[in-house]
Amino acid sequence: MIEDLERGDVAETIRLFFEESKAVVPLQKSDLTIQEVNKFLHELSQLTKEEDQQRILTKVAKRSTANDLKMFVRLIKHDLRINAGVKHILDGLHPDAYAAFQTSHDLEDVIQRVSQLSHVKPGMSTKLSVEASLMTPVLPMLVG
Missing domain, CATH: 1.10.3260.10 (DNA ligase, ATP-dependent, N-terminal domain)
Structure with a gap:
């Protein structure tokens, strides 16, 4: 052992x-x-x-x-050892999911919006909006 x-x-x-x-x-x-x-x-x-x-x-x-x-x-x-980061997993859900997560840092909201898109009829636009919500913390911008 x-x-x-x-x-x-x-x-x-x-x-x-x-x-x-x-x-x-x-x-x-x-x-x-x-x-x-x-x-x-x-x-x-x-x-x-x-x-x-x-x-x-x-x-x-x-x-x-x-x-x-x-x-x-x-x-x-808390260690699945699957060698997949947040980007890989979110990209598997939707091509715009990682960008949406980077903007909002609200995983629950991103998953919920991706889930709602799955109910869209075939042929209709399925673009995921990349947005930040009020009262949701975001990373501060760095002065360059």
Whole structure:
């Protein structure tokens, strides 16, 4: 186990040992939804006692494949290790999403506007407006 941990990826180490587990056998096919994962993460964030946290983690493990559990741990650690930055991910949503995010720094607003564009009929303009909203903090301009 120490050798695996020294590689620097705790989630991968957990995945390897979970695959060999006899106490909680990993599922072969995932049945967790994103909403359920989000609910488990929220519940976990509200708990302070180790026993309560362990109870939630056991629930997650019983419903997970080895890869599900690995990604759940990465979500907890805030390190998905997908080597994709904000620009790559937002560009995948819409070509103008990153520019809109740079202007407003309001991710929720950008996602909501991109989502609204997905309801536009084919052939109609789907340009995303790049705008800042009132009372939304923006980066200060630097004097050149």
